[in-house]
Amino acid sequence: MAVFKKILIANRGEIAIRITRACREMGIGSVAVFSDADRDSLHVFLADEAYHIGPSPSKESYLNYQKIIEVAKKAGADAIHPGYGFLSENTNFAKACDEAGITFIGPTVANIEAMGDKISAKTLMKKSGVPTVPGSDGGVDSVEEAIKIAEKIGLPVIIKASAGGGGKGMRVVRKMDEIESAFRACRSEGQNYFADPTVYIEKFINDPKHIEIQVFGDKHNNHVHLFERECSVQRRNQKIIEESPSPSVPQEVRLRMGEASVRAAKQINYVGAGTIEYIFDNTTKEFFFMEMNTRLQVEHPITEIVTGVDLVREQINVAAGKPLSFKQEDIKQKGHAIEARICAEDPVTYKPSPGVIRACRHPQGPFMRVDSYAYPGYNVPIFYDPMISKLITWGDTREEAINRMQRALSEFVLTGIKTNIVLHRTILDHPTFRDGTYTTQFIEKNFEVIEPEMFKQVEDPVFLIAAAIEAYNDRKSKDIRQLNVSSTWRRLGRKMQLRT
Incomplete structure (x- = not known):
């Protein structure tokens, strides 16, 4: 007997397909959601059911967790898998799932909160004996404080937004006169991307x-x-x-x-x-x-x-x-x-x-x-x-x-x-x-x-055939006009002759 009757997949693209396939192998129904831009996406076709959740921008569709939970209820899903990105580490979404009586397939809200803030996460790791990088013990509130810490642990240092991720809110500083601009940039990105301007400083590992x-x-x-x-x-x-x-x-x-x-x-x-x-x-x-x-x-x-x-x-x-x-x-x-x-x-x-x-x-x-x-x-x-x-x-x-x-x-x-x-x-x-x-x-x-x-020139026969056919079928494209169809076929012919 399946552990869940039906799982809504709150994501798109290849990860939504990956989860759909797991559901099918386990005998669980799968529910896809899609934005305007994803009406013809493969994850929509492969799921057992699919529901439209809004306009193309992710803020109006894949990040609209109230709409997603509404669809989950409508479809009769008893669990939601968030995949990665989008709402996968969103505590408000995980809490809303719990309140709606829908299982969130992921860690507990407490887990997400504990590790979502990098400063508190570092403190927890120290308690469990996990090695941590030398640096500030908490958030750094001013440029002056940042300079003092950098002088103590030595350059280079890295300034990070506490709530950051995906490369946002992060700067490597190799000279003391770069600290002020890096500090302000990280605070700004932390506020703009994650609604949290808190930053901290660590020693930057050179290799x-x-x-x-x-x-x-x-x-x-x-x-x-x-x-x-x-x-x-x-x-x-x-x-x-x-x-x-x-x-x-x-x-x-x-x-x-x-x-x-x-x-x-x-x-x-x-x-x-x-x-x-x-x-x-x-x-x-x-x-x-x-x-x-x-x-x-x-x-x-x-x-x-x-x-x-x-x-x-x-x-x-x-x-x-x-x-x-x-x-x-x-x-x-x-x-x-x-x-x-x-x-x-x-x-x-x-x-x-x-x-x-x-x-x-x-x-x-x-x-x-x-x-x-x-x-x-x-x-x-x-x-x-x-x-x-x-x-x-x-x-x-x-x-x-x-x-x-x-x-x-x-x-x-x-x-x-x-x-x-x-x-x-x-x-x-x-x-x-x-x-x-x-x-x-x-x-x-x-x-x-x-x-x-x-880059090495890509001249594998399969690639050349595809490129030549595309050039032949669409000569109006500016990029394609630059591709000489006959020379492409000649290169292919020479390559094939050498291999026979």
Whole structure:
């Protein structure tokens, strides 16, 4: 018998599809919600039911939790899964679900509140014996106080908005005369994005990696970790490529990070899926607590692949009151997994590239997975995050997983819009990525200023066929006019001849 009769998915795109599939496998009805811009989105078609919730801007649709709860009642849903982003860490939404008698598939309100404020979270971590970065013990109220703390712990420092996230409200300061402008900018962004101007200061690690540990807890006081993910390939604090296990974390440190993360989860009696994020000093191999995300992560598939645990199924069962289906000793890491976030954006300028997808071909083959909502004819909207697909590959070794990812990326076709596929291919071939020594400064040092010629020319037969057909069918497009159709076919012909 299903643990829930029907689950409303308060999200969109690939994560909504991921949850819908879990529901179907568990015999649970699925309810999709959609905005004006998402009427033709794949998550709407795949769910058992779908309801319109408002105009395209997220504030008027996916962030309108009163409307979402109203729809849940109308559809007869007895639970709501928020996915990630949007309302996933919104305490008002979680409380409203409880008041409506609808199960919120996620942590408790107390969990979200405890870890949502980074200052209080840091205090809790200290109590549970988790290493924390030297810095202010609480909020910093003035520029003068910020200068005193910076002088005490030494430059460089990082100023952060207490309620911040997603790279907002964060500045690295390397010179004392930069503190005032950074302090004011972080306070302003904290107020504008999170309605909280509180900021704090920490020592900035010069050779940092971003390592996170997946944790899980249930309502029976069981807590485990599912090892780490390396998320250091970032641009402006936004993750691009993730992998598990990390190529830099020694086994002894890996175990200590896992144990520390379980202590942290137990400290707040955590329920559901969560992630403890650490700054990892690649020189000293020390790790320091950074924050906790009280939700499922975008990069959860690589943990699923190396551990064999279905995290979404486990979320649903735990929310229904069931104990975890595994113990710590049952969880093993097997092989290596990599995830590449495929975004509708210009790989040179990083600007979003909304528009109609003309050709779409997802790669296939063994030991890989594609989480996507892209299809031919779909109009990628400008209102939301540009990520449209996640490509995940697995191998017995890291090298095998990377080579499989390169092969899969060479088969991935998305035309009509610009994507960062070619950026991924170039990153994966970079010697610093290949040897695993990259840090969070990798993109900044190697790709922040990008010239198109930095990218290898993509001339795989599948890509060329799609490009040539698109050029032939739509000569009116300015971009397409610049593509010489006959030369494209000639390049394809030469390539094919060489391979026969």
